[in-house]
Amino acid sequence: MINTQPVIAIQNINHYYGRGALRKQILFDINLEIYAGEIVIMTGPSGSGKTTLLSLIGGLRSVQEGSLKFLGTELSGSSQSKLVQSRRNIGYIFQAHNLLGFLTARQNVQMAVELNNTISQSEAIKKSEAMLGSVGLAERINYYPDNLSGGQKQRIAIARALVNHPPLVLADEPTAALDKQSGRDVVEIMQRLAKEQGTAILLVTHDNRILDIADRIVEMEDGLLTRDAQNVVSSPKVAEGV
Numbered sequence: 001m002i003n004t005q006p007v008i009a010i011q012n013i014n015h016y017y018g019r020g021a022l023r024k025q026i027l028f029d030i031n032l033e034i035y036a037g038e039i040v041i042m043t044g045p046s047g048s049g050k051t052t053l054l055s056l057i058g059g060l061r062s063v064q065e066g067s068l069k070f071l072g073t074e075l076s077g078s079s080q081s082k083l084v085q086s087r088r089n090i091g092y093i094f095q096a097h098n099l100l101g102f103l104t105a106r107q108n109v110q111m112a113v114e115l116n117n118t119i120s121q122s123e124a125i126k127k128s129e130a131m132l133g134s135v136g137l138a139e140r141i142n143y144y145p146d147n148l149s150g151g152q153k154q155r156i157a158i159a160r161a162l163v164n165h166p167p168l169v170l171a172d173e174p175t176a177a178l179d180k181q182s183g184r185d186v187v188e189i190m191q192r193l194a195k196e197q198g199t200a201i202l203l204v205t206h207d208n209r210i211l212d213i214a215d216r217i218v219e220m221e222d223g224l225l226t227r228d229a230q231n232v233v234s235s236p237k238v239a240e241g242v
């Protein structure tokens, strides 16, 4: 591996929900590293702990036991402000795209730019429009989400997640609500941008049709990472790093 420092380095993470007699262990001794430009797909049965792990990595939940480093910075035991800081370096893509309906495609993306940068409005607009162009929505920048298809909405969500060139993108079931072709288009756009920008992507999915875009596949079962392997069926495009 050329990149020495992982974007995410997890060691011996345990996680519990509930208190007292109701306390239940959900994650067991999780170890995982993700490097720049790598696309890692996480699969596993419902209730196996995938969302819990994703929310820890995303700084949306505090680490209880073990170590979680984001770009070398320890997040376990760190202050809320440090968690907020790390969240700024992560793009999020969810199953429901979470776009704001009263903003156009461009305004949805632009808001993410303006929240993170102190650049002029005209620069923010330029950046947002360029990003929407690169997800194939140049003709739709002034549309409201309600007037776009599911796949197009998800592409806006991708543009919003990647517009600030975050080192890490977390995607939770991004194709669940899409038909086969739109789902395929969406993950191929994510794959292309990840390779172009050197973004690491951790993608949780039940969708077997998209496994080939992964460089690595990890599997969760009953709170354990039971598999972490290079993807042997990854498409040649990925193997060449194009």
Ligand SMILES: Nc1ncnc2c1ncn2[C@@H]1O[C@H](COP(=O)(O)OP(=O)(O)OP(=O)(O)O)[C@@H](O)[C@H]1O
Pocket (backbone or CB within 6 Å): 017, 018, 026, 044, 045, 046, 047, 048, 049, 050, 051, 052, 053
């Ligand atoms: N806030 C919570 N309080 C208590 N238990 C929870 C909480 N969130 C999740 N759990 C439990 O933790 C376990 C793991 O849930 P999690 O959502 O991480 O699984 P998952 O693999 O993401 O499932 P799915 O594929 O259905 O989204 C489940 O047994 C769930 O019921």
